[in-house]
Amino acid sequence: MIMYLLMGLTAAVVSYGATWGARVVGNRLELHMPIRSRDMHSTPVSRLGGVAIFLGVLVALIVASQSFFVKDIYRHNFSPWGVLAGATLIVLVGVADDLLDIRWWVKLIGQSAAALVVAIWGVRMTIVPWVPEPIFLENEMIRIVLTAGLIVTTMNAFNFIDGLDGLAAGVAIIGGTAFFFTAYWVHRNAVLLDYSDLATLLMAVVVGSCIGFLPHNWFPSKIFMGDSGAMLIGLLFAAAGIVSTGQITSGLYDRANGISTVIPILLPFAVLFLPLLDLGLAVVRRTARGRSPWSADRGHLHHKLLDIGYSHRTAVILMYLWTAVLSFGGLAFAVFPWQPVLAADIFATLLMGLVTAWPYLRRGSDEPVA
Template identity: 30%
Template sequence: MDFTPISHADITAFLMHYKELSALMVLLFSIVTTLIVMPKIILISKKKNLTATTNARTSHRGIVPTLGGIGVFTGLLLSANISAVLFATYDQLINLMIFNILVLMLLLVGVLDDIMTIAPRKKFLSQLVIAFAFILSTQIYIPSFSGLFGIGSIPTLIGMVFSVFVMVLIINAYNLIDGIDGLAGMLGTVISGVLSIVFYMSDYFFLCLISLALVGSLLAFLVFNFSRRLKIFLGDTGSMVVGFVLSVQVVLFLSVADKNPQLDLFKNAPIFVMALLSYPLLDTLRVFFIRIKCGRSPFSADRNHIHHRLIDLGLSHKYASVIIALYTVCITLLTFLLNDLPINVVFCIILPVATGTMLLPFVVHRKRNK
């Protein structure tokens, strides 16, 4: 009887033959890991009094831990690194190691902010340094605008600087929309889920698994975020980490799109990304404009976000989050359906549609008040 040991290559070949099964296993592993870790984080947070305090802007009651990002981080990184052992190339492994270090650094910044509160400028500087470190060390950046505004390929240095700007913008935009139960988790799930499908269909399987690892962690987080007895928030710990992971996926997507312009999935790639991130980006730009106009810091807190208006209209946190998630799916699907049109035409269609849709809660709220 032949007892020839099964090699690593044999396991990888088998799993690659059943990609759907492999993807499902990564998703489930991420979910289960986060479900196991999260109750322990909640217990420790309550014992150490690492909880959210209520104020004029909050809508929660009681003591709620704010370190949910640690659970998401754990599920994400364990799943991503196990996937890398089986599916990553040498270059992808090196880039993942860099990614691990930088995510851990950002996690520590978030933990310190949740425990001690860090000045916005210091947080912004840390995000800037970590984004620069990722772009410079991995050499993954946005190389082209794909014809948007008449701009094609851009010089390497400009591409790197622009990529850093995009990453920091996404991190802060995602951080700022984390204002009601479920919104950050649902939106992160939708964005990462859509990107996982695109990566899978374009044969970038390892990138698909990284996206699914985040989806699984966020789905498990939502179980606790909506719970009454074991409620927990992402906190800055989670919102910055998830925002960073989403920004890395976006830069990877635009980099891959530039290398595969012949694929329909990557037509008008910049507009696709804008549509996918339209809620956090447009809401953040709008809020920043209002705060600066009023002579306040753009990073000062208030209740002027779109999701706050949905709550003021009588919607629960859960339904407001679902509506925003569905909006994101619809606007992204519309962008994909317009793929055959020139990129600037699609931009001129999507921008007013997205902006007009997102301003509807303010129009309804104003009419109600009158």
């Protein structure tokens, strides 16, 4: 645990300092996009925050390769470097989009290229979790295509949710922390000669980098992570999820209260539920209007919270709470018997639903009766 926390701290310190530098460079060179109608800010803000987050991840992963315990992850294993190569490519694509506003299909090509780099040289899906038995993927081409598709989907999900100050970074911190504890817990409770784990390390460094970035990004934001940061976080989350999914048959999840095949499915989707829901709703909404699924609009979940009366900060905190309920609710399945966990999760979800809809319900109750 200590080494993972040290790697997370390294990422946080580097990211915090690098964000200062990105703010100075971005403001002096005016490296920001014109304000758009859907934007929630009224003054130009630098969008180079993703570069700072990436530097935190980069330095932490390089330090980890030479550090006690976690360096075992790199032994005879090119996967960490493959993930880092894909991360480097997606940050370059994101910076180009943040500064030049490239066409959606050009960005999609870039996302696909980065995802393929990870799928070919980094991590790859070998198993599709299913109940009662997982499905093994024998064909290498199918493995690569499914891996790349999952990574692209997750990148866009995080990119879509990045619409309010501090939202994407905070969601990544909360969800990544739950993911980190789950990956760490199953390894410490299994009979292994080597407890080091790539998924745990990736979550430690991405959470650390987002912690270092968030003070600069909290409302009112002084810098944005941009597409480069949001897509980077999505890529790292997807890579960690793929690593965890591939460990289903290793015996690591056999202690998870008899639901070994469910935990790898549940937690990544619980952590990413809000971004994936927002992505799905956006695709349906835009397609129904005859527009490209990648065209921007002001119809995301966080926009809806603002529309029903929540302030900027309150809407972000509400999204944080939803993420905590979903992600730590998923984590609880790995630690406690599933029956009380399911009951507690249902209660928490209903309570959060009531809290979320309260301004709308109160407005309806205030209307005079005819």
